[in-house]
Structures are given as C-alpha cells and as structure tokens.
Amino acid sequence: MNPLITAVELMSASAGAQPPVLLDVRYQMGGPPGRPQYEAGHIPGAAYVDLEAELAGPAGKQGRHPLPDVEAFGAAMRRAGVRSDREVVTYDGGTGWAAARAWWMLRWAGHYSVRVLDGGLPAWTAGGGALAAGAPPVAEGDFVPAPGALPSLDADGAAALARRGVLLDARAGERYRGETEPIDAVAGHIPGALSAPTMENVAEDGRFRPAEELAERFAGLGARGEVGVYCGSGVSAAHEVLALAVAGIPAALYVGSWSEWSSDGSRPVATGPQPG
Structure with missing residues (x-):
C-alpha cells in the first residue's frame, strides 16, 4: 500500500462509511506548541498528538526523541481514537517530518494501515478542505x-550497518560534513554513513517526489539490501524512511540518531564530504 494519501483521496475517504482516524501532529522544534494551532483550525474529526509528549520518551542519553514507553504510547493512541481495524492518516503543518514520525511509530507498533497526508494541512486547504476549530471529544x-x-x-546496530550495508544521514549536508552543528554538542557524522538530506525527497511545495524519482535517487546512493537511516533525533529520519517506502525500499530507523551517538564520547566521529 502506498504510505501516502493525497488531499483529494482523503476527502473521499473521509466521506465514506468508515472514515480513517485522523491525527494532527503539528510540531516545530523550538517553535510554538502545536496544540493552539490545532485548536485554531484542523481537519474535521482529527485528534491532536503531541510529538514530544506522546511520540517520544524523555530526552537523555538515548537521544532527544527516544522511543516512548510502549504502554504510554498505546494509551495516547487510544485517547486519540486509534483503532486496530481502522486506517489512520497522519498530517502536520507541511514538512511531513512529524507526521512521518507518527506513521513510523504506529507501523513499528504493529498497526496494519497508516498513511501520511502528502503536503500536510496546506495541501488540504489548497484543495478546498474545510477546517474545524476547538478540541472536540474523541x-x-x-x-x-x-x-x-x-x-x-x-x-x-547503526555502526555495524554502516560497515556492511547502507546507512543514510538524513540531515542537511553541512551538518553531515561537520561544518556546523546548531543543536548537538559534536559536529560530524557516523563513520561510513552517506549524506542523503531528507529535504531532497520533496518538491518545493513539500509534497514527495514521484516514486520513480525517489527510487532513482536512492539507487544512486546504493540503497539496496540492508538500509538504515538516522538524523539528529529520529524525526526527519522517519521522513526519509517514509520516502524509501514510497520508492519500495524497506529501511530501518536509528531512533537515537546523532543526538544519542554524539553524546557518547567513546563513539567515533567523521567529518568532511563522503568519499567520491
């Protein structure tokens, strides 16, 4: 199943006899909280999910967005109306990163049918979709x-995969090369990892590039066999795992990512461009 759904497809599905469960996962690192934005206007029927409180555990040695407690995650998803027999559609403010983290968490946790709204809320409103205000009961x-x-x-596992398979670094190229590091204490990348910024998987409007283009991009990076992805804290990397899924390539997510790796002084750090 295509892990993406268009705004037009979502409008049709929402009008059906068994509409999907909708999760609003608007989040911006260092930005305003997503709940007020949700309450100001969201896709009708959507429940708000807080990335930091419900899709991640407390920040620490395992990274800024480690896996949450499984029971707590399950309880949060039930509060949001997630059912085992109902498709789930996640969306955010447009980048797709937070929505992809929700997609990955639910798929990792065993939900059989989860898709991401391609282009997020802007795609919905651009297509004429209505918005609802407030926080209705779910x-x-x-x-x-x-x-x-x-x-x-x-x-x-990430270190081993970088040696025997393909480990992709989804951060911006300058962070991979160690030229700048605006968040973590150490700049650079995991030795053996390849630079593959996740922003190159989308067009200017934030929607994913066609599956054929993504497949060509990842083929050029040698992404075949065992593939893994990391980023700063396991959020934008989930977006790259989603892009790989669109291209038909399964991939593992290093959830702790660079925020975990770089906090361990015993871990080696590489800098500079990847070998040609």
Missing part, C-alpha cells in the same frame, strides 16, 4: 501496540 480507540513490525537500530 471516541476511545482500542489499539494495543505490538512493537517490532518495522526494523529499528540502536547505536551498535
């Missing part, structure tokens, strides 16, 4: 997580 869901349905990596 019927309790029944989803119970069964972790491990999608592959994930820890730091040792």
Whole structure:
C-alpha cells in the first residue's frame, strides 16, 4: 500500500462509511506548541498528538526523541481514537517530518494501515478542505501496540550497518560534513554513513517526489539490501524512511540518531564530504 494519501483521496475517504482516524501532529522544534494551532483550525474529526509528549520518551542519553514507553504510547493512541481495524492518516503543518514520525511509530507498533497526508494541512486547504476549530471529544480507540513490525537500530546496530550495508544521514549536508552543528554538542557524522538530506525527497511545495524519482535517487546512493537511516533525533529520519517506502525500499530507523551517538564520547566521529 502506498504510505501516502493525497488531499483529494482523503476527502473521499473521509466521506465514506468508515472514515480513517485522523491525527494532527503539528510540531516545530523550538517553535510554538502545536496544540493552539490545532485548536485554531484542523481537519474535521482529527485528534491532536503531541510529538514530544506522546511520540517520544524523555530526552537523555538515548537521544532527544527516544522511543516512548510502549504502554504510554498505546494509551495516547487510544485517547486519540486509534483503532486496530481502522486506517489512520497522519498530517502536520507541511514538512511531513512529524507526521512521518507518527506513521513510523504506529507501523513499528504493529498497526496494519497508516498513511501520511502528502503536503500536510496546506495541501488540504489548497484543495478546498474545510477546517474545524476547538478540541472536540474523541471516541476511545482500542489499539494495543505490538512493537517490532518495522526494523529499528540502536547505536551498535547503526555502526555495524554502516560497515556492511547502507546507512543514510538524513540531515542537511553541512551538518553531515561537520561544518556546523546548531543543536548537538559534536559536529560530524557516523563513520561510513552517506549524506542523503531528507529535504531532497520533496518538491518545493513539500509534497514527495514521484516514486520513480525517489527510487532513482536512492539507487544512486546504493540503497539496496540492508538500509538504515538516522538524523539528529529520529524525526526527519522517519521522513526519509517514509520516502524509501514510497520508492519500495524497506529501511530501518536509528531512533537515537546523532543526538544519542554524539553524546557518547567513546563513539567515533567523521567529518568532511563522503568519499567520491
């Protein structure tokens, strides 16, 4: 199943007999909270999900956005109305990063059908979609997580994959090369990783490039066999895992990502461009 859904497709599905569960995951690192934006206007029927409080555990040695407690995650998804027998559609303010993190978490936790609204809320409104205000009550869901349905990596697994397979760094190229590091204490990348900025997977309007273009891009990076992805804290990397899925390439997510790797002084750090 295509892990993306267009605004037109979502409008049709929402008018059907069994509409999908909608999750509004608007989030901006260092920006204003997403809940006030949600309450000001969201896709009708959507429930708000807080990335930092519900899609990640407390920041620490395992990174800025480690996996949350599984039971707490399941409870949050049930509060948001997620059901095991109902498709889920996630969306955010347009970048797709937070929506992709929600997509990955639910798929990793065993939900069979999750898609991301391509282009996010701007695509919905551009297509004439209505918005609802406030925070209406949501019927309790029944989803119970069964972790491990999608592959994930820890730091040792990421290091090993960089040696035997393909480990992609989804951050901006200058962060990969170690020219700048605006967030973490150490600049650079995991030795053996390849630079593959996730922003190159989308067009100017924030929508994903066609599957054929994505497949060509990842083929040029040698993304075949075992593939893994990391970023700063496991959010934009989820977006790259989603892009790989669109291209038909399964990939593992290193959830701790650079924020975990760089906090361990025993881990090696590489800088500069990747070998030609």
